[in-house]
Amino acid sequence: MSKNRMAADDALADAARTAGLDITGAELIRDGSNVMFRLQDGVVARIGRPGTQDVADREVKVSRWLTQCGLTVVQAVADVPQPIVVGDRPVTWWRLLPEHRPATPAELGAVLRSFHALPAPTYLDLPEHDPFAHLDQRITDTPGLDDDERAWLQDHLVQLDGRYRAIAAEPGGAIHGDAWQGNVAVPDSSPPILLDLEMVSIGRREWDLIQIAVDYTDFARINSKEYDSFVTAYGGSDVTEIPDYRTFADIQELRWVCFALSKVEDRPDAAEQVRHRIACIRGDVPRPWSWDAI
Structure with missing residues (x-):
């Protein structure tokens, strides 16, 4: 058992005692930077990374805000403390999702259209979206890169930052920040459910359209009919046609490398x-690319 998992087990036990929840028979759902357990009575416990109390608190508040706005989202459990912090790790409590499948491109487009139509709530003090957050640290600190790869990535990051800062600022709004088909769950008999609210922020709405656009233009993960259905469901705005599309796409692909x-x-x-992945973004591998999931 990893140290991360052992620490998460301890945090779960302490937080459950504070919340008055029974963790008998808790079942591990995910063991990553965030650790998730399925509990009794349809409750899911999420143990966040150390030092992410503010993020966890905001996720709960965003879930409640979107619910009040009529958007179907993952539900924070009511009437329990949210979050409970144990050893610098926040623990939050969520309602278990029904059986579901990932969204189609059209379903994702429709959810994003509804989400982007909402005025950003000033009382939540959402952070400004930063597409370059933590990228420099990962490139600098991660072992396993040779000197040429590291130097190229660092230079590529600097160039992309310059290209991005040169784009004329446009009015932003609330964005999801990690909008892809897997973050919208579609049950058999209820509306699509928006998931993973960790990166909800204030930013350019183009960011919520980039992942699926890149899937189409650079990876051929979806075909033209599927992409057109996404554009139509979103309201007709095609991000691949904007002058700065390549800048947004290149940043997204660097994020996937990092x-x-x-x-x-x-x-x-x-x-x-x-x-x-580095060989691809350097231009050594022709598109469409094929990248394995990690």
């Missing part, structure tokens, strides 16, 4: 995938 970097120490297969 996500793979973050897994190198824990996953033996991650280093090979990092090298492949």
